[in-house]
């Protein structure tokens with residue numbers, strides 16, 4: 001058996017996408033198949049006692065149990081969106097295939113929606129992927145933290161680490177882990193990078209007894225008793241000692257920071273967590289075929305909501 005890998009993944013060209021989704025009906029059929037794999041059910045109450053509505057007004061389906069109209073959007077992150085589902089299909093395609101992220105300006109131009117709509121669409125897709133981190137770490141695992149934004153890159157890392165947290169010189173701290181077994185990543189914005197915060201992150205994500213690699217011993221001293229902890233000392237110029245390194249999670253940070261600089265110019269601190277979620281999600285499905293990546297996003301829409309009011313609150 002051959003392990004699935006990058007060389008086997010199957011992409012979809014923009015032309016193929018347009019052929020697969022020539023009209024609104026094809027897009028709706030795709031969402032319905034993914035959202036209702038076991039048959040149509042009501043997005044309000046889950047009942048399967050439903051029927052089609054003549055002329056599909058105000059919505060295509062009626063639930064006999066809760067006496068409500070519903071569509072394939074009901075009870076998902078695209079509830080209340082009035083955009084054609086075909087535009088959502090194309091947005092999902094651009095979202096999963098743009099390795100450096102897709103800006104709201106690009107989506108605005110490509111889909112002929114306003115930039116504000118494009119911005120909201122992208123945040124809804126990020127909300128959709130909110131749970132796509134690591135599920136059951138097998139290890140060994142690399143744990144590292146980084147800072148996004150601001151201008152402290154010229155400082156030595158040891159110095160930077162004393163300037164922790166958001167609001168300090170415009171930098172926001174992000175902590176992350178990469179499972180060397182399956183290369184999956186999880187990451188999130190944290191208030192600071194003190195020992196208690198890093199310990200909390202490790203304990204929440206990694207089972208005791210797992211081998212954990214970090215780049216500095218001191219901040220992770222608290223986990224030493226419960227984990228097989230090995231550190232390389234970056235501030236002393238040591239980067240790799242045998243298998244003890246954090247190169248995997250650091251290359252993930254590099255992708256995140258390139259996007260921060262190139263695509264988004266600056267992530268707003270307020271929404272940085274959602275951007276991190278986006279890059280984690282894309283990283284974790286990157287070996288899958290594009291069709292599967294798109295289906296993964298569509299399936300994850302079910303049961304989640306993000307209102308514009310919540311987003312700008």
Ligand SMILES: [Zn+2]
Pocket residue numbers: 042043044045046047063064065066067068
């Ligand atoms: Zn119902």
